[in-house]
Amino acid sequence: MDTDVVIKVRGLRTQFGTQVIHDNLDLDIRRGQVVGVVGGSGTGKSVLLRTILGLNRPREGDIEVLGEDARQALDTVQRRTGVLFQNGALFSSLTVAENIQVPMREHLDLSRSLMDELAALKIGMVGLPPDAGPKFPSELSGGMRKRAGLARALSLDPEILFLDEPTAGLDPIGAAAFDNLIAELQKGLGLTVFMVTHDLDSLSAICDSIAVLVDKRVRLGTMAEHMQDAHPWIQSYFHGPRARAALDNRL
Amino acid sequence: MDQEPEWIESVGTDGRPVLSAKGSWTIDAVSVLDSRIKATHLNGTKQAELDLSGITRLDTAGAWLLYRTRRDFADDGIDARLAGLDPHYAPLLDLVEQADKAHPEIERERPGVLVEFVSRVGKSVCEAAEEGLNLLNFLGLTIITMLRVIVRPRRMRIVSLVNQIEQTGLNAMGIVGLLLFLIGVVLAFQSAEQLRKFAAEIFTADGLAILVLREIGVLIAAILIAGRSGSAFTAEIGMMKVNEEVDALRTTGVDPIEVLVLPRINALLLTLPLLTFFANVAALTGGTIMAVATLDVTYTQFVRQLADAMTLKNFIVGMVKAPVFAFLIGLVGCYEGLQVGGSAESIGRLTTKSVVESIVLVIIADATFSIVFAYLGI
Structure with missing residues (x-):
């Protein structure tokens, strides 16, 4: 029994008009894994993430998240997963603390003071300064907005965390700090992380498994396994100068 | 599948109060647990034990309650020892502690209604005045540019x-x-x-x-x-x-x-x-x-x-x-x-x-x- 498979995709086909994005795509992600999803532009990395979250309807195929059919038990899936969208997607009319409390208000019945405490806790966990709580998203820098988005994603202590390009638009130091943060939270909270990224540094630093989207399918493996792959795109991706630099840094 | 969360007060063999946390301490349960913990008062003791061996599930919300309880006891001069926590959850408790240490105080200072009203009025008056000034500035800029263009109509x-x-x-x-x-x-x-x-x-x-x-x-x-x-x-x-x-x-x-x-x-x-x-x-x-x-x-x-x-x-x-x-x-x-x-x-x-x-x-x-x-x- 593969009870610890938290995301299971079978025979997925997504299509926009006549354009097929994924065809007969299978994917298994186990509990506690940090999976980085890479692929060329237009190969449907974000589409895959959105499809698993139930934001896109697949043409064919089954998706199970935490053992439930993602399309039928959308509530459960939403309750037990957290998502960080590319630009944070914070609600602009609410303060950071209120943003973090939105999922709590929606799914739970907590007292005002407890919600404030928990929001402050999450703000501390993602490394934001204490005075960030009453600020509005427009008053935050890009990096802080991502941290605030992460705090909101963690608000209900999800089992799976979905990240869409978490380090895009951050400077290398900020990106490394964000990687560390995710790795630390992942260890502390025992999260499963599904991360769409292009950042080779994050891939080598925190992902224990990499899903490469090529030929409308996914190839899952470790960095070392992908290095051996003969597929031309994977070859040029993992053997390009940038990949080498990222790997050298690690060694 | 999840066990009922529990918070039990008892007295240990050496006479110290023992507080046992049992079951699933997750965000779904914290609301109940919070009120139960707040009702707990330990009087006239300097030592207590928090028995966590019964905890089957823990998340940050639950860890926060445990941490906060211990912190509040410490503020009252009670030394509460943690015992029996599944080592699996130790990093979680550390994480919560770090996060709280980074935020020493939760500031919730709200000014009075009257102060807020006056400050809001003042703020909007100042903003309106500034807006008027800026608009006047922009008017000047536009007129100067306009004159420049009239002198050299090719720039129209x-x-x-x-x-x-x-x-x-x-x-x-x-x-x-x-x-x-x-x-x-x-x-x-x-x-x-x-x-x-x-x-x-x-x-x-x-x-x-x-x-x-x-x-x-x-x-x-x-x-x-x-x-x-x-x-x-x-x-x-x-x-x-x-x-x-x-x-x-x-x-x-x-x-x-x-x-x-x-x-x-x-x-x-x-x-x-x-x-x-x-x-x-x-x-x-x-x-x-x-x-x-x-x-x-x-x-x-x-x-x-x-x-x-x-x-x-x-x-x-x-x-x-x-x-x-x-x-x-x-x-x-x-x-x-x-x-x-x-x-x-x-x-x-x-x-x-x-x-x-x-x-x-x-x-x-x-x-x-x-x-x-x-x-x-x-």
């Missing part, structure tokens, strides 16, 4: 001027014509109703002509243009600001005032007087049709009366206002567009602000005109 952006004239003038004719026609109908009907009581129905024509030519035609046209074109100016320039197009213009040595603001203001300066004339015609037509249909006057009688009331003076009093209103609308629309910064969120807010501000300014200007004309006896 004819293509975008023509384009703006089409958008703000030609495309607005339908709505302006329709609305003013209907307003003419309403005006004629209402004044005829009143004047009938004095058997002075024929003076409906005078009322209509004076009201439309001096006030209604230009005012309604200006308000429509503020809503239609002023908002478009803010949104268009704001979008360019968000895309950094305005900065791109500056770095290539092109003055954004010259290419974005002037064509828009100039277009309005040309089209609003024309639209006002058109609005007057539409309103008078509507009024005439309504009057002839409902009153006991013939078409010729009414038109003759109308022509007598439509003096050149009345016409000019109305038309003089049009360029002033146009300038105000264009200025505010472009100014607010350039105020857009950073994110797209501000576009919506500033567009609303631009429309409200320009309508307010138009009406203030109209009132000023009335006072001045009254003094001059026009």
Whole structure:
């Protein structure tokens, strides 16, 4: 029994008009894994993430998240997963603390003071300064907005965390700090992380498994396994100068 | 599958109080646990034990309660020892502790209602004053740029001027014509109703002509243009600001005032007087049709009366206002567009602000005109 498979995709086909994005795509992600999803532009990395979250309807195929059919038990899936969208997607009319409390208000019945405490806790966990709580998203820098988005994603202590390009638009130091943060939270909270990224540094630093989207399918493996792959795109991706630099840094 | 969360007080073998946490301490349960923990009071003891061996599940919310309980005990001088926690959850507790240490105090200081009210009023007054000053500044900048362009007419952006004239003038004719026609109908009907009581129905024509030519035609046209074109100016320039197009213009040595603001203001300066004339015609037509249909006057009688009331003076009093209103609308629309910064969120807010501000300014200007004309006896 593969009870610890938290995301299971079978025979997925997504299509926009006549354009097929994924065809007969299978994917298994186990509990506690940090999976980085890479692929060329237009190969449907974000589409895959959105499809698993139930934001896109697949043409064919089954998706199970935490053992439930993602399309039928959308509530459960939403309750037990957290998502960080590319630009944070914070609600602009609410303060950071209120943003973090939105999922709590929606799914739970907590007292005002407890919600404030928990929001402050999450703000501390993602490394934001204490005075960030009453600020509005427009008053935050890009990096802080991502941290605030992460705090909101963690608000209900999800089992799976979905990240869409978490380090895009951050400077290398900020990106490394964000990687560390995710790795630390992942260890502390025992999260499963599904991360769409292009950042080779994050891939080598925190992902224990990499899903490469090529030929409308996914190839899952470790960095070392992908290095051996003969597929031309994977070859040029993992053997390009940038990949080498990222790997050298690690060694 | 999850076990009921529990919080049990008991006394240990050595007489110390033992607090046992059992079951699933997750965010679903913290609400209940929180009130139970708050009801726990340990009196007259310096030592206690927190027995965590019964915990089957723990998340950050649960870990927070455990941590907070222990911290609060420590504040009361009680040393609470943790015992029996599944080592699997140790990093979680550390994480929570670190996060709290980074935030020593949760500040929740709320000023009183009165203080908040006064400070809000003060803030908005200061903001309004600053806004007025900035607008004045922008007015100066626009006029200087305008003069520079007049000296060197080759810098005039004819293509975008023509384009703006089409958008703000030609495309607005339908709505302006329709609305003013209907307003003419309403005006004629209402004044005829009143004047009938004095058997002075024929003076409906005078009322209509004076009201439309001096006030209604230009005012309604200006308000429509503020809503239609002023908002478009803010949104268009704001979008360019968000895309950094305005900065791109500056770095290539092109003055954004010259290419974005002037064509828009100039277009309005040309089209609003024309639209006002058109609005007057539409309103008078509507009024005439309504009057002839409902009153006991013939078409010729009414038109003759109308022509007598439509003096050149009345016409000019109305038309003089049009360029002033146009300038105000264009200025505010472009100014607010350039105020857009950073994110797209501000576009919506500033567009609303631009429309409200320009309508307010138009009406203030109209009132000023009335006072001045009254003094001059026009």
